[in-house]
Amino acid sequence: MKDIITITKYTIKENITKKSFIVSTILLIAIIVIICNIPNIINLVSGDDSEEETQYGKYIINDKENILGEDLNNIIEMGKLSGFEIEVNSNEKEEALEEKVRNNELAGVIEITRNEETGVIRLNCTVMGNYFTGNYELEQFVTLIKAIQVSKELKEANVSQETINNINANIEFETKTLNDENNNFGIAMASAFILFFAIYFYGNSVAVSVSSEKTSRVMETLVTSTKQRNIIIGKTLAMGIVSLSQLVILILTAVVSYKLFIPADMDFIANIIGNINLNVVSVLVCFVFFILGYTVYAFLNAVTGATISKVEDLQSAQTPIALIALFSFYLAYFTATMPDSGASKFASIFPFSAAFSMPGRILAGGATTWEIIISIAVLLITAVILAVISIKAYSNAVLHYGKRLNIIELFKISKEK
Numbered sequence: 001m002k003d004i005i006t007i008t009k010y011t012i013k014e015n016i017t018k019k020s021f022i023v024s025t026i027l028l029i030a031i032i033v034i035i036c037n038i039p040n041i042i043n044l045v046s047g048d049d050s051e052e053e054t055q056y057g058k059y060i061i062n063d064k065e066n067i068l069g070e071d072l073n074n075i076i077e078m079g080k081l082s083g084f085e086i087e088v089n090s091n092e093k094e095e096a097l098e099e100k101v102r103n104n105e106l107a108g109v110i111e112i113t114r115n116e117e118t119g120v121i122r123l124n125c126t127v128m129g130n131y132f133t134g135n136y137e138l139e140q141f142v143t144l145i146k147a148i149q150v151s152k153e154l155k156e157a158n159v160s161q162e163t164i165n166n167i168n169a170n171i172e173f174e175t176k177t178l179n180d181e182n183n184n185f186g187i188a189m190a191s192a193f194i195l196f197f198a199i200y201f202y203g204n205s206v207a208v209s210v211s212s213e214k215t216s217r218v219m220e221t222l223v224t225s226t227k228q229r230n231i232i233i234g235k236t237l238a239m240g241i242v243s244l245s246q247l248v249i250l251i252l253t254a255v256v257s258y259k260l261f262i263p264a265d266m267d268f269i270a271n272i273i274g275n276i277n278l279n280v281v282s283v284l285v286c287f288v289f290f291i292l293g294y295t296v297y298a299f300l301n302a303v304t305g306a307t308i309s310k311v312e313d314l315q316s317a318q319t320p321i322a323l324i325a326l327f328s329f330y331l332a333y334f335t336a337t338m339p340d341s342g343a344s345k346f347a348s349i350f351p352f353s354a355a356f357s358m359p360g361r362i363l364a365g366g367a368t369t370w371e372i373i374i375s376i377a378v379l380l381i382t383a384v385i386l387a388v389i390s391i392k393a394y395s396n397a398v399l400h401y402g403k404r405l406n407i408i409e410l411f412k413i414s415k416e417k
Contacts, residue, residue, distance in 0.1 A: 003226040007234030008241070011209060015242045025246055029253050036257035043263075057107030058085040059141075060097060067112050067121060068145070071152045078144050101126055110141060121149060189336040191360030195290065196329040199355055202243035203297030204318065209235055210305030211314050228395035233387075236298045243294065285372060286359040292379040293355020297325065299383070299390035306394045328353035336360055348375050351382035 015021055059079075063072050072088050079086035090097065100106040108127035115122050123145070125138060147168050154164045210232075304317045332353045335344035347357040348367065354375045361367040 003230040004234045004237070007226070007231055008238040011235050011238030012242055015205070015209065015239065016245075021242070021246070025249065028246075028250055032250060032253050033257050033261070036254070036261040039263050040261060058087065058105075059107055060090045060092075060109045061086055061088050061112065061141075062090060062109070063088065063112040065113060067114060068148055068152060071148050072112075074148055074151075075144050078147070082140050082144065084140070098126055101128055104128070112145065121145065189333055189360065191286075191363055192329065192332040192336060192356045195293065195356050195359060196325070196332075198243070198247055199290065199293040199297055200322075200325045200329075202239065202247075203294055203301045205243065205301075206236055206239045206298045207301035207305035207314060207318060209239060210302055211308055229391045232299070232302050232391055232394045236295065236302060239298065240291070240294055244290075247290075282362050285362055285376075288376060289355045289359050289379070292376070292383055295383045296351060296355070296379065296386055297321070299386045300324075303390050303393045324352055329356055332357035332360070340366070345371065349378055351378050354379050 061072070061075060063069075076086050076088065094109075097106065097109045101108060108125055110126075111124040113122045113124060114120065123138070123141065125141075151164050151168060154167070155161075300321050301318065304321060305314065308314055308317050328347075328350070331343075331347045331350070333356075335341060335347045335357065338344050344357070344361070347353045348361060348371060358367060358372065358375045362372065
């Protein structure tokens, strides 16, 4: 036990002081902070923080036929609420107003007239082509002027002001979003994506650690000082602590950045988080799946690191593990859209994909208790079996130098010993 602790401490110190670890951690923290600040950056660039600047620009509205009369002045305040700066009944000539539109001094000019045949109010708009994308702003003006017209005609019909206000008032509504597990596949897919990169790449770090020490002949000193199983257990434990520490730092950064930088009016993010089945138990269970998933892939990668003599051979040696991991990830990822299907349940129990699939189903509220227990049991048994096999294979291959060993050669060496 003392040797395991010693190796664990040595490996942790060695890895957290590496420039690659420090730079990658700082870079990931910066990326998270920048992503959480994207809405603020957009607002800063677009100038939305200025109270005096309007969203859509300045418009001139002329009512030369006095169709709306004095009531047209109400559109100035109504326009502010919709993001427009409005001036009514300008005395400038039509040519001068058009020139201002061309020079972007005005967003547009709107003239109120009547259709001679039907008597319906007609709007003649003068704008630059880039202002009216999809006629959204024009529709806003139609709504504003229609409200003023209705109010004017109701007043002329001796309708009380209270009734007019009730007619023009916006309808209030409140939305209650129900947590339907069949619609939470996005949570499961995102969870599978994050856990895949965390488990696979953190597990890969074990192979890098073993192969680098073997290349530098440090392994020979370790093997003569302690048992091989202490080395693999110590390194797996150490890289797990380092990886988990980095992951916790990134999660805390994301949570703090979300609280500090994400605007309060971004309700869709709150709705997504609200649909996550997040509580102490679910967090602890997901943590267990991360640990077990990491352990499975870490032991596989430890053997890979021991079978090579040069770090350059590591990528090709890891191809089988990469294929298993990718197959398992895509199995979990694509079955997330069908949480109640047999394929999704299989992905939650299959040992190489369970760590990617089950946490997402738990957070989405789509996993039953017995499915979680079976999945953990299968992962635990697989981790123990792989640990035994890995320690045996590691012991046989750790001092091998030269040509990279394959599975058949590992078994031959094991039989000879």
